[in-house]
Amino acid sequence: MSEFVNFHFDVDGDNFVSAGQASVKVKKNLREMGLDPDIIRRVSIAMYEGEINMVIHAGGGVADVNVYKDYIEIILDDHGPGIPNVELAMQEGYSTASDHVRSLGFGAGMGLSNMKRYTDDMQIDSTVGVGTKITMRVNME
């Protein structure tokens, strides 16, 4: 495998206030690396939605961002409840979020579709009762 830069984060599932910190850090790091602003924005928004999902739906998890020469890979891995029907979950507007989460500004059912829209490739590997692993890729060009 070619050389790459890795950023690794533990995402705390008990704290909605701090949710998104990893994504903000990634954005800062990618800026320092001098990458294209549009690519940075796509990577950080997609990761932010995924990070929020890990907090509100899965009790936290781990996030890795790997920067390769030609693409950036974002891997979000949790041991939450899993997604029973991925196709349904991907639909805009579908959400199992509580009213409480909605009152916090999330739970509009747009997260997964935003993630898909901002990335060039997205794979969801989810098993009910085991967890969810989402791998996204944004090409440099």
Next chain:
Amino acid sequence: MKISDIKELLDAQVLCGEVYMYRDVFSACGSDMMSDVLAYVKDQAVLLSGLVNSQVVRTAEMMDMVCIVFVRSKQPTDEMIQLAKDYKMVMLSTEKRMYEACGILYSNGLVANGQKKA
């Protein structure tokens, strides 16, 4: 328009970012649902919201926005103000409600779908 014009038009209080008040802004977005804000990048520079939590500030940062306006006199926490300072943003608070605040800014030339000018 400049952020200072937004302050005047909305009769708003400046909560932080005084030094960035003369930045030019061309477009804005108003919402309490953060995923809606995150859905389409159109180079909006200003976020109007009635929601008060750290995610509003992070969402604005994700979108490269430079100003947040809280409507209905909502007051952010110290933690949120600190985040906004870190991100070099202006935070304003106005008594006006969302519909009115957006209407005033829109009719004064702050559009929804701005193009960043040189």
